[in-house]
Amino acid sequence: MLDVILVGFMGTGKTTVGEVLAANFRRPQIDLDAEIVAAAGKSIKQIFADSGETAFRQLETQVLQQAFAKSGILSTGGGVVESAANRKLLQQTSIPVIYLQTGPAAIFDRLKGDDGRPLVQQLGQAGLRDLWQRRAPLYQSVATHTVTTDARTPLQVSQQIQQLLSQ
């Protein structure tokens, strides 16, 4: 069974925090983006370029469904809440869902040069802020807990999550 699911916008630290939690709990880490890349046999950038975002989202839903049968710490991609089917899966599970929340300005600073994230390059800073605002309530709608990650290290964030999970 999955121990915990991390959701949140791109660049909020889901993968890194997932790695720290996996090491601390001695559990496998599952990264949804990495699973998608393995399933498609190409990078996320290439999936977007070859098949578009809709095809990427369909693959993301399939891989999320499969991930529920695995065990460990699941880090999702930032757009996992776009699909109503994914939100339903996340809302209905008894597994804790942690929303890692970082403000849009800090996220843009972290990601502006990141060539591997096609959406950031497509949207620019204003578009990224709009997307963040549209998605924020979607993350809230699936989360059992919210943890702010603006000015905190992945280790600090992981410690807070471990505290929340032990309550």
Ligand code: S3P
């Ligand atoms: C996306 C976030 C990415 C990746 C893809 C789309 C999004 O994951 O799934 O580029 O729509 O926000 P990260 O949140 O790990 O960057």
